[in-house]
Amino acid sequence: MVRNNHFTENRKTLDKLLRSENDEGGGIPLSDILVNMRFWASVENVLIVVSDMVEGKSHIIAGGFARNLDIGEYRQENSIWESRILFLMSPEEQEDKYIAELRFFHYLRHLPKNKKKDYYLMSKLRFRFTDGGIHDVLHRMYYIFDDEGEDLRYAICIYGPLPFDFKGKSFAVNSVTGIKEELTASGNDSILSRRERQILAMIDTGMKSGEIAGQLNISIHTVSRHRQEIIGKLQVKNTHEACRLAKSMGLIE
Numbered sequence: 001m002v003r004n005n006h007f008t009e010n011r012k013t014l015d016k017l018l019r020s021e022n023d024e025g026g027g028i029p030l031s032d033i034l035v036n037m038r039f040w041a042s043v044e045n046v047l048i049v050v051s052d053m054v055e056g057k058s059h060i061i062a063g064g065f066a067r068n069l070d071i072g073e074y075r076q077e078n079s080i081w082e083s084r085i086l087f088l089m090s091p092e093e094q095e096d097k098y099i100a101e102l103r104f105f106h107y108l109r110h111l112p113k114n115k116k117k118d119y120y121l122m123s124k125l126r127f128r129f130t131d132g133g134i135h136d137v138l139h140r141m142y143y144i145f146d147d148e149g150e151d152l153r154y155a156i157c158i159y160g161p162l163p164f165d166f167k168g169k170s171f172a173v174n175s176v177t178g179i180k181e182e183l184t185a186s187g188n189d190s191i192l193s194r195r196e197r198q199i200l201a202m203i204d205t206g207m208k209s210g211e212i213a214g215q216l217n218i219s220i221h222t223v224s225r226h227r228q229e230i231i232g233k234l235q236v237k238n239t240h241e242a243c244r245l246a247k248s249m250g251l252i253e
Contacts, residue, residue, distance in 0.1 A: 028144065028153075028154075030050075030052060030154070033050055033144070033154060033156075034050060034059060034061070037050055037059075037061050037156065038061055040158075041061045041062070041063035042063060044063060044158075044160060045063040045064035045065050045160070046063045046065050046158050046159060046160035047060070047061070047062055047063055047065050047066045047069070047085070047158070047159040047160070048060075048061040048063070048156065048157070048158050048159075049061075049082045049085065049156070049157040049158075049159075050154060050155075050156050051080040051081075051082075051154060051155040051156075051157070052080070052153075052154060053080060053151075053152050053153055053154060053155065054153065056078065056079065056080055057076065057077065057078055057079070057080075058076065058077045058079060058080055058081065058082055059075070059076055060074055060075050060076065060077070060082060060085075061075075062074075062075070063160075065159065065160050065161060067130075068127075068129045068130060068131075068135070069085065069088055069127065069129065069130065070088070070130050071084050071085060071088075080155065082157065085159065088127045088128050089125060089126065089127055089128070090126070093125055093126050095248060096123075096125075096169065096170075097123065097125060097139070099245075099248060099249050100121060100123050100169070100170035100183055101121065101141065102191070102234070102235070102249075103170070103183040103191065103249075104121040104141070104170070104172055104183060106191045106233070107119075107172050107181075107183065108143065108172075113145075113148070113150065116143065116145060117143075117144070117145065118174055118175055118176050119172050119173065119174055119175065120140055120141060120142045120143075120172075120173050120175055121139075121140065121141040121142075121170065121171070121172060121173070121183075122138070122139070122140050122170070122171045122173050122180065123138075123139040123140075123141075123169060123170040123171075124136055124137075124138065124139070124162060124165075124166065124168075124169055124170075125137045125138075125139045125159075127159075135161075136162040136165070137159055137160070137161070137162060138159070138160050138161065138162045138163070139157065139158070139159055140157070140158040141155060141156065141157050141158070142155070142156045142158075143155055143156075144156065168182045168184075169182075169183075170182070170183045171183060184250070191233055191234070191249075191251065192230060192233060192234075192246070192251055195226065196226055196229060196230050196233075197246075197251055197252055198216075199212055199216075199223060199226045199227070199230070200230055200239070200242060200243060200246055200251070200252055201252040201253070202215070203227070203239050203242075203243060204243040204246075204247075204252060209223045209224060209227070227239055230242050234246065
């Protein structure tokens, strides 16, 4: 499969956004999580990936569903990304997954600390199976934070068959109430502010910082600050990449 260079670069930058630099521990020990996930994988026959955000490693637990995928004895990776699983998706699907996770991260960012644990991401993905066909897959992702609800300690991704179809692509789901909210461009205000989207759209037309400052009647330093905020929030390397990703997400036209 031809790998998506945009996705690979975006994955590196989202890695920086998600990875915790706090190595003081706290929360549920990894050993306990792995024991529980092995039981879960056995009961539901799902494929589970536990990513340690501090150590930067992933542990793959293969339930029966894994027989549909060409992953062999793939059980661990020195990355928070399950590359051999992700590359069974088309480049477009990989990008959609990245965008959904970025939107979910910013969705949680605006919640009170004690509410973050109540939500998980649910997405409908399409995978190439060992039979050569392309099939729908249900993906669920849970974030586990430290005891203070500050630092992200683990991400748990669960892959399994799609038992029933549903409209939409990706949702933030409240595991207590069952209420779900689709993660679409309508929620873009939680990622970039109106001013940031305005400036990014002007950058996309080729305008320089000085021209933007003059048209918006703000200082060039303010424009530069907005540019850096945009790059940071979208976790890209430069404004060129920011414009490309923002178009994919519907942040700008």
